[in-house]
Structures are given as C-alpha cells and as structure tokens.
Amino acid sequence: MANKDVLVDVKDLQITFGEGKKKFVAVDDVNFQIYRGETFSLVGESGSGKTTIGRAIIRINPTTSGTITYEGKKINGKIDKALDREVIQKIQMIFQDPMASLNERAKVDYIISEGLYNFKLFKNEEDRYNKVQDALKEVGLLPEFASRFPHEFSGGQRQRIGIARALIMQPEFVIADEPISALDVSIRAQVLNLLNKLKKERNLTYLFIAHDLSVVRFISDRIAVIHKGRIVELADTEEIFAHPLHPYTQALLSAVPIPDPEIERKKKLIVYDSNMHDYSVDKPKWTEIKPNHFIYANDKELAEYKTKL
16 A cells, blocks of 8 residues: 555544534544545444544635645645645535535526636636536536526436536545435435446546445445544455454444345344443554554454454
C-alpha cells in the first residue's frame, strides 16, 4: 500500500458542536487515508458521525482539531480563496435524500447547471446546454428531462439528477452520503451499478457512506467501521468480512440478512454493548494488528484479537 497515491488524508480529526455544558463531541480522534482511484467506505449506524466526517471534508462542517489534507494541501480551517474554489470543484457530494437536496422551484436544467454558472465553466449558452444534455445521458436520463421540475421524477431518477449535478463539475473525488438508502431496493442496484460505471469511466475516487455492510461489500475496496464518532476497525473489504475482530463490526455483520431462510433462522444476532470494554487503566489506541488491518483496542484486547487471526 505504501506506493499508493494518497488523495485524502484525515489525521486526529475532532468535530464538536455547541459550547460549554452543551458541547457534544460528534467525531473524535479519527485517522484514515483514501487512495486515488479507490472506493473507501465509512460504515456505522445512524448518529455515528459518518456524514459529519463527509461534510467536514467538503468544508460544510467546521473541524475542532486535526487536519484534513487533499492532494497534500490542508483543506480544513481557514484556506485561501483559490484553494477553496479548487476544493469545491474537485470534491463533490451526492446527498442522501434526493428530494431535499434538489431545489423544488428550479428546473433540472438549472439544477445541473448551477455549478457551471458559479464557476463560469462554459464558453457560451450552447456549450452549457450540451454539457447538461451529456450529463443527463451519462446518468441514464433522457435529455428532454432538463425542462422538468424535480417533483415530476421518482426517487431513483431524482438521485440520478443529483449524480449528474455532481459530475458536471468534473470532480476527482466524490462523497456519496448514503446515496441509496432513500430508494426502493430494486432501484438501489441500478444506482450502485451506475456509480461503479462512472468511477471506471471517469477515474473517480469515492468516499461511500452507509449503514449497511452488505451494500458496501459490492462497491468498496476498503471499509472503515465507525461507532459513536470513532473508527473502531479498518481493513480491505474481504478482510473485514472474513476476519471481523472488533465486537461492533461483528454486530453489524450479524445484522446482514442471509438469503437462505434455513441459515437465517438459525443465525444469532450479536448485540454490541460498549460497556464490555474496560478502558479505565489500560487505554485503547489505533493499532495496525496485521498489514492494512487497523483496530481500536487496548493491549489486553489486542492480545486477544491476535489469537483469532
């Protein structure tokens, strides 16, 4: 992995909301790298801080401490205008709710063009029109949809409009924030296939945020499991499925449905309780337990996990 090109590097990231007694630590001591050309997935239950991290990378959420670097340049905190513009163009986000993230009063043509207008990314009106038409075709929508409003579309079509809006900026890095959780099951596979196809065609890098491990297995190169604002385990996709070490990862995996009813019936659900860890004296740390497999654990737990490898 050492020779891989690191596109995004998150170090000791902390994000808090509120002040004084009302202060809430949403993300704490998070470290990971995303390599150019990979799909890196961040998986955890609702409220675990995964969307907060995605929004911090794209500069929507301010960070309390730690650094986020993109192509070697620090992009959190105060940055100059030129870098800010570069970040907005190169990093795009696909939002979870395709209804809430599209302007109901605007036609699809304007929604997709908004980034082009803001960044003057077209030569003339004809060029802009052609770019919108190409973006619609690329995500599998008809060019004539440009003159319609978002409420005239299904959830899957609206999400495709959201993807077209992100792609028209020619980004290098796309943050997909639970892009399929609001969609019907039959449509989910179509959107995932589309994202995979676009990744190959455009050489994109993805941060894929999800709460369902079975979804990310299909699309990810590496998976980081997050619980209450902390990443507890990180490894290659198949490694996570073959050797889940952290009890929380095991609990998430036990919730994945098995298509065989016999096995599904006998399956035991694992319920994770964070009180099972005794961190009063023996403090936990982020450790590489085997090459490219990281875990958040103390020395006693590490010794126990090593026996399972």
